[in-house]
């Protein structure tokens with residue numbers, strides 16, 4: 001860790017259409033920045049914030065191959081060719097950097113995002129864990145569509161599995177320090193973040209009192225309609241945010 005004075009710059013950005021959260025993180029000392037899960041239709045907004053704050057975008061990171069919107073990776077890389085895209089190797093998609101369990105993505109000299117494989121919503125879902133360099137400050141986990149606030153990602157397509165999602169959340173995310181702040185990939189109820197402690201106590205699908213059998217029953221009976229963009233979004237997101245043939 002560098003000894004330069006620094007703080008973690010964090011902005012939570014929202015897409016009203018898909019209720020997606022995009023996160024802009026930067027090391028205030030080096031100005032190096034990353035975007036987690038940016039949406040193709042909001043590139044102008046996101047790049048304006050980056051420019052106005054004097055940041056240098058280094059990575060565009062995707063938690064998984066989204067089914068409800070196209071990632072901004074492809075458009076951003078055309079606009080800023082030095083930017084590298086990041087996705088999990090397990091997603092079997094295209095990206096400049098393919099990450100796996102325990103890999104790290106550096107944000108300047110002071111911060112890094114550690115990869116935690118959290119499959120179950122899709123086979124390639126990963127979460128990113130940011131440890132604060134300041135002692136006793138809570139860490140932050142970006143959970144994509146694995147763990148949502150008082151919910152979780154659906155498991156009925158893209159090699160989803162309620163069995164696998166249960167163990168990703170209970171054996172990995174719920175083993176993080178309980179004061180870890182949870183920033184999810186979506187929220188449909190207007191809530192912005194949570195903590196591991198809150199989800200252990202209050203998540204109605206797989207909080208600590210729920211058994212695997214109860215979780216499986218809940219997930220089998222969700223009865224959600226298919227995301228409207230799934231047939232367009234998944235092929236594009238497996239191709240670095242560019243629709244095949246474009």
Ligand SMILES: N[C@@H](CCC(=O)N[C@@H](CSS)C(=O)NCC(=O)O)C(=O)O
Nearest residue numbers: 067068145151152153154224226227228
């Ligand atoms: N109606 C939306 C799709 C909503 C949806 O399916 N959300 C996903 C995350 S995006 S892949 C999900 O896992 N939801 C879990 C839940 O409990 O809501 C659309 O048509 O795009």
Ligand SMILES: [Fe+2]
Nearest residue numbers: 065066067145
């Ligand atoms: Fe998803």
